[in-house]
Amino acid sequence: MYSYILRRLAFGAVTVLGVSIVVFFVLRVLPGDPLVAIFGPEGFTKLTPEARAGYMAQLGLSDPLIVQYFRWVGDILTGSLGHSFFRSESVAEMIERRGPLTAEIAAISVVLSWLVGIPVAIVSALRPNSFGDNISRFISILFLAVPGFWLAMLIVLALLFGFGYRAPLANVTFFTDPLSNLQIVIGPALVLGMGQAAYIARMARSSLLEVVREDYVRTARAKGLNGRVVIALHALPNALLPVITLSGILLGFVLAGSIPVERAFGTPGLGYAMYTAVSERDIFVMQNLVFLYSIVFVLLNILVDLTSAWLDPRIRYR
Amino acid sequence: MSITQPDATLPLARIPAVERSWLLRALRVLRTFARRSPMSAFWGCVAAGIIFMAVAAPALAPRDPTRADFRHMAKPPSELNWFGTDQIGRDTLSRVIYGSRASLTVAAGAVLLGTTFGALWGLACGYFGGRFDIISQRFIEFLQSFPDLILAMAIAMALGVGMGTVIVAIAITRIPFGGRVIRAVVLSLKELSYVEAARGLGASHLRMMARHILPQCVAPYLILATTHLGVAIIIEAALGFLGVGIPPPTPTWGNMLADSLNAGLVPPWWLVLFPGAAITLTVLAFNLLGDGIRDALDPRLRGAV
Numbered sequence: 001m002y003s004y005i006l007r008r009l010a011f012g013a014v015t016v017l018g019v020s021i022v023v024f025f026v027l028r029v030l031p032g033d034p035l036v037a038i039f040g041p042e043g044f045t046k047l048t049p050e051a052r053a054g055y056m057a058q059l060g061l062s063d064p065l066i067v068q069y070f071r072w073v074g075d076i077l078t079g080s081l082g083h084s085f086f087r088s089e090s091v092a093e094m095i096e097r098r099g100p101l102t103a104e105i106a107a108i109s110v111v112l113s114w115l116v117g118i119p120v121a122i123v124s125a126l127r128p129n130s131f132g133d134n135i136s137r138f139i140s141i142l143f144l145a146v147p148g149f150w151l152a153m154l155i156v157l158a159l160l161f162g163f164g165y166r167a168p169l170a171n172v173t174f175f176t177d178p179l180s181n182l183q184i185v186i187g188p189a190l191v192l193g194m195g196q197a198a199y200i201a202r203m204a205r206s207s208l209l210e211v212v213r214e215d216y217v218r219t220a221r222a223k224g225l226n227g228r229v230v231i232a233l234h235a236l237p238n239a240l241l242p243v244i245t246l247s248g249i250l251l252g253f254v255l256a257g258s259i260p261v262e263r264a265f266g267t268p269g270l271g272y273a274m275y276t277a278v279s280e281r282d283i284f285v286m287q288n289l290v291f292l293y294s295i296v297f298v299l300l301n302i303l304v305d306l307t308s309a310w311l312d313p314r315i316r317y318r
Numbered sequence: 319m320s321i322t323q324p325d326a327t328l329p330l331a332r333i334p335a336v337e338r339s340w341l342l343r344a345l346r347v348l349r350t351f352a353r354r355s356p357m358s359a360f361w362g363c364v365a366a367g368i369i370f371m372a373v374a375a376p377a378l379a380p381r382d383p384t385r386a387d388f389r390h391m392a393k394p395p396s397e398l399n400w401f402g403t404d405q406i407g408r409d410t411l412s413r414v415i416y417g418s419r420a421s422l423t424v425a426a427g428a429v430l431l432g433t434t435f436g437a438l439w440g441l442a443c444g445y446f447g448g449r450f451d452i453i454s455q456r457f458i459e460f461l462q463s464f465p466d467l468i469l470a471m472a473i474a475m476a477l478g479v480g481m482g483t484v485i486v487a488i489a490i491t492r493i494p495f496g497g498r499v500i501r502a503v504v505l506s507l508k509e510l511s512y513v514e515a516a517r518g519l520g521a522s523h524l525r526m527m528a529r530h531i532l533p534q535c536v537a538p539y540l541i542l543a544t545t546h547l548g549v550a551i552i553i554e555a556a557l558g559f560l561g562v563g564i565p566p567p568t569p570t571w572g573n574m575l576a577d578s579l580n581a582g583l584v585p586p587w588w589l590v591l592f593p594g595a596a597i598t599l600t601v602l603a604f605n606l607l608g609d610g611i612r613d614a615l616d617p618r619l620r621g622a623v
Binding site for chain 2: 014015018019022023026027141142144145146147149150153154157160161252253255256257259260263264274275278279281286290293294297298
């Protein structure tokens with residue numbers, strides 16, 4: 001087990017390094033002038049060449065790329081992460097202020113997706129191709145097709161017209177004001193959770209149907225256990241392994257999905273910050289946020305892999 | 319069986335050669351498909367309808383999608399404008415119809431580019447193996463460490479807005495999927511005896527890949543491509559919604575949803591409902607068609623793609 005953990009962590013470190021290079025390459029080396037982003041195409045043409053060079057030097061963009069890259073790595077290691085083009089707040093401060101909200105949304109959505117997806121899958125798998133199974137399969141296929149941000153907009157509209165209700169727009173943590181915090185968080189968490197639940201229900205259903213055919217399940221039935229006990233204690237634990245892995249992959253879906261969904265709800269989380277950075281073409285903020293999101297995604301997936309290796313010894317020896 | 323019943327082959331021989339033309343053969347395949355899974359056939363028709371809508375947009379749209387009409391601004395659905403108008407009086411129905419063009423072009427372009435490149439790469443990885451494969455797998459892993467929308471956003475932002483950019487950005491996020499699936503298929507194919515026989519006969523690498531391995535990859539590729547069309551459409555819409563998609567005034571479903579948020583404090587419901595419903599219907603149609611194609615061509619790939 002320890003050697004597996006070490007191997008996985010070493011791969012993870014290489015991936016993090018690779019990710020940082022890809023992020024840097026995409027945002028710095030690809031064409032697109034940051035000064036056009038800051039001053040706008042019109043303002044940019046009015047700048048003299050000297051002024052342009054001055055701004056570039058001030059932003060540290062005129063150094064060789066390799067120097068810029070190592071400076072950024074240094075920024076990451078010291079935790080300052082650089083500044084936005086447009087705001088005085090440093091990126092690290094922004095993450096500290098907005099991050100908890102998005103993390104909360106992600107966590108609640110994952111819990112919701114399991115709470116909804118697994119029971120639906122069990123009901124489906126107990127009677128495959130029955131009326132209930134077909135209904136739940138159609139609903140999960142429908143949820144795969146519905147864009148989360150559209151669902152979010154519909155929910156906002158429905159609450160507004162139906163009940164005259166709008167979630168508070170302030171950024172409050174759970175510990176200062178739990179009630180308004182939950183009102184902010186529950187909408188995005190619900191939308192993202194349902195999107196994941198659809199994937200989880202599909203995967204858990206097919207995984208359960210496969211496990212139910214195995215010999216040991218037949219043995220359990222043959223010794224006279226009732227159907228529910230067989231499913232809950234014998235079939236389900238084994239059927240859930242691929243679902244755990246899927247849930248890790250779906251975290252990418254949550255992290256990315258939180259950007260348009262937070263925009264649609266007007267939630268003041270990190271996703272919204274990413275949206276602002278994109279619409280302002282703010283390269284420094286983008287670079288750090290994209291890196292942060294990918295690192296979180298990679299680390300959580302390592303955690304998921306370790307969990308499944310812990311649950312299933314066969315994985316460790318592969 | 320054919321030895322005991324030699325007559326069984328006779329009716330086939332009596333069919334004139336003309337009747338076995340590719341068109342009829344295609345029709346027959348489609349008929350069998352429809353009979354086996356009517357649901358998928360239905361959604362296939364919906365998908366075909368949406369494609370037709372995109373191609374025939376100028377004939378179908380009641381008005382010019384970019385023409386503002388200041389006498390009818392932000393009007394709810396009426397007899398004049400079935401889907402209402404936006405804040406500068408553009409007809410929502412026409413914009414939804416024209417929006418299908420952008421969505422389908424981007425999705426088809428991204429899948430053709432990304433999935434195909436990924437598939438060919440996966441083919442090479444699986445076939446050659448060794449160091450090339452190991453390095454390629456690491457690279458694919460880097461690409462997969464980004465949630466796909468975030469990678470597409472970063473690339474689209476770095477390259478600057480435009481349809482070509484959006485296609486490239488989404489295509490890059492599709493590469494790992496094509497690579498992984500096709501590589502796995504090729505790895506299992508390589509062990510088959512007919513491939514070994516071809517190698518024994520002295521076939522070159524290129525010939526081996528093109529004549530013996532590639533044809534077996536067509537089914538998984540088709541399934542993968544149809545499924546990813548839906549994903550590409552959703553990513554395109556999200557990019558448009560976040561303002562890094564195809565720039566206005568080109569009507570796209572994502573742009574329309576983003577516009578509706580700028581229409582005032584409260585977005586009018588018709589500006590939200592119709593473009594989103596169009597996205598959902600299109601993605602649903604392509605996903606269910608993809609499921610049907612998978613079940614028809616290769617049910618073993620269930621769950622893999």
